[in-house]
Amino acid sequence: MRTNPLKDKLLRGENSFGLFAFEFFTPGLAQIAREAGAEFVLLDMEHSGAGIDTIKQQVAYCRGLDVIPLVRVPTYQYQFVARALDVGALGVMLPMVETAEQARDIVSWTRYPPAGRRGAVLGAAHDDYTGGVPREKLERANQRCFLMLQIETEVGLENVEEIAAVPGVDCLCIGFMDLSSFLGVPGEFQHPTYLAAVDRIVQAAKKHRRVLAVAAPTEAFAKEYLARGFQLIFFGPDVSLLQSALSQRIQAVRSGEGRVKPSRTARPG
Numbered sequence: 001m002r003t004n005p006l007k008d009k010l011l012r013g014e015n016s017f018g019l020f021a022f023e024f025f026t027p028g029l030a031q032i033a034r035e036a037g038a039e040f041v042l043l044d045m046e047h048s049g050a051g052i053d054t055i056k057q058q059v060a061y062c063r064g065l066d067v068i069p070l071v072r073v074p075t076y077q078y079q080f081v082a083r084a085l086d087v088g089a090l091g092v093m094l095p096m097v098e099t100a101e102q103a104r105d106i107v108s109w110t111r112y113p114p115a116g117r118r119g120a121v122l123g124a125a126h127d128d129y130t131g132g133v134p135r136e137k138l139e140r141a142n143q144r145c146f147l148m149l150q151i152e153t154e155v156g157l158e159n160v161e162e163i164a165a166v167p168g169v170d171c172l173c174i175g176f177m178d179l180s181s182f183l184g185v186p187g188e189f190q191h192p193t194y195l196a197a198v199d200r201i202v203q204a205a206k207k208h209r210r211v212l213a214v215a216a217p218t219e220a221f222a223k224e225y226l227a228r229g230f231q232l233i234f235f236g237p238d239v240s241l242l243q244s245a246l247s248q249r250i251q252a253v254r255s256g257e258g259r260v261k262p263s264r265t266a267r268p269g
Helices: 005-011 029-035 052-062 078-086 100-109 134-144 154-158 160-164 176-182 192-207 219-227 238-255
Strands: 016-021 040-044 068-072 091-094 146-151 171-174 211-216 232-235
Touching: 005 016, 005 146, 016 029, 016 238, 029 040, 029 052, 040 052, 052 068, 052 078, 078 091, 078 100, 100 146, 100 160, 146 154, 146 160, 154 160, 154 192, 160 171, 160 192, 171 192, 176 192, 192 211, 211 219, 219 232
Parallel strands: 016 040, 016 232, 040 068, 068 091, 091 146, 146 171, 171 211, 211 232
Antiparallel strands: none
């Protein structure tokens, strides 16, 4: 079975950067991200429409690479969490977590008994179709799972200290767009109400020694949140990265249209 060096690295207090994938679930995605310097790929199921077969393929493409597959499941349900882990995800993210009770349920879904209530399967995708001693493999699966809970509603914010205190929660992730929207200041990421909410989440995470994570639409955004103590930064989504890069090149070329002079060394053919 694979280990999860990403979890180990983050729990040591180090930073990690990766890709947030929404749209381009191609066979080469993991390798492309790896060559760009990504340490993980976070595969979205909440907003992308991706089903479990697509996620299973993407996780398989990570096998053999130094890329950790993480999955954001659609919602708070056992079936989504268990399936994502069964196909080989080494970590899961749950959106819109609002109470400590929900957090305790989610932790139990990611752990085999006696630590939790996850149903067991061996010799399948999550353990790389290998054999071995069942007790050892189940314990290893429990240890390697990296659990990320998104705080992105006013209810989740109100309960963030209790959520962060739940044993087994590894990471608090800010859903910045939803959080600002639920606080009544959509897209206003410098608004005092939003910034106060971020500070409250940061303090809860630090108190309980949880990793902080956030999606970063720009380099400046990533640097701002790194300075606040965020360790796990996922750039994207992939659609925005493509649009941004394409737009920059188109604008760069258009700005110089009609100005290109023939090379002095050019000769008639």
